[in-house]
Amino acid sequence: MNEQDVDNEVTALLHRADQRYTRGRRRLVVALQSGEGPLTITQLLATDASLSQSSVYRNLTILEEVGAVTRIVTHDDFARYELAEHLTGHHHHLICSSCGDVADFSLDGRTEASLDRAFQRAAKHTGFEIQAHRLDLVGACANCQ
Amino acid sequence: MNEQDVDNEVTALLHRADQRYTRGRRRLVVALQSGEGPLTITQLLATDASLSQSSVYRNLTILEEVGAVTRIVTHDDFARYELAEHLTGHHHHLICSSCGDVADFSLDGRTEASLDRAFQRAAKHTGFEIQAHRLDLVGACANCQ
């Protein structure tokens, strides 16, 4: 999905929830698109100096509620945010256990499909209703080795 | 691994790091064994009233450092703790998106093996060195449906 499509989709999502697509929220979406992976509040504030911390928190919460953004917590104390999967495509995360940075990666379709089948099998008898799966690789990024 | 084996292993891990296996730490290990999955600090304190909050935090940190315990963060604001995988066996988590509760589940060996192969393939060109994988299913637990 290109930048324009994302913008249209976010507009629609916000509108559907009776929310405005203000300048601050648009800046946030642009900043999120610029990263190689999920970004922390600090990284977002550094990306665009016109953003104010409390508004960033508030707007990310709203963008998450309308389904435009996903909040991620890894292991360190900073939450990270990225555009929702239906805007970016299904993917997973490479989490560096040293510096905490997170990058995206994908699995091929066949692997994803067989994974999903295995999940259904495994969860069948637990009474658990699967909505999504989350898969991360933890290790050392190129910078930290 | 049964209760006795876990106890011996934790003793060894602590000893190796010049740490004592005190009553408080033993209570913590017992409490962790009693759960169906990772437990929050609050749940641990409720399990055993003789535990003090600050000591629980401190001891969990130490148990994590020596490799006896793993700290998990899901989506809500409470960290969760469980015994390390070499004490409990490799497993994954069912995370309830409604109440936040976490339960354990496992995949069969063939699926795990093919997963690992897919990871190596996917990470090969990223310069990322895989240390572990983390896989969670997010959905609705039996209580929350």
Added chain:
DNA sequence: CTCAGTGCAAAGGATTTGCATGCCG
């Protein structure tokens, strides 16, 4: 006896909220 472990209370730090102001629709 000594020193690590403990518990209480106070401090930290990411996140949240109250309130006056300004801007979008």
Added chain:
DNA sequence: CGGCATGCAAATCCTTTGCACTGAG
């Protein structure tokens, strides 16, 4: 114009830390 979004600063809440005390070896 009216109300929602904004930004500042103060408040929250999980977690960490200082300090005096206790207990294990």
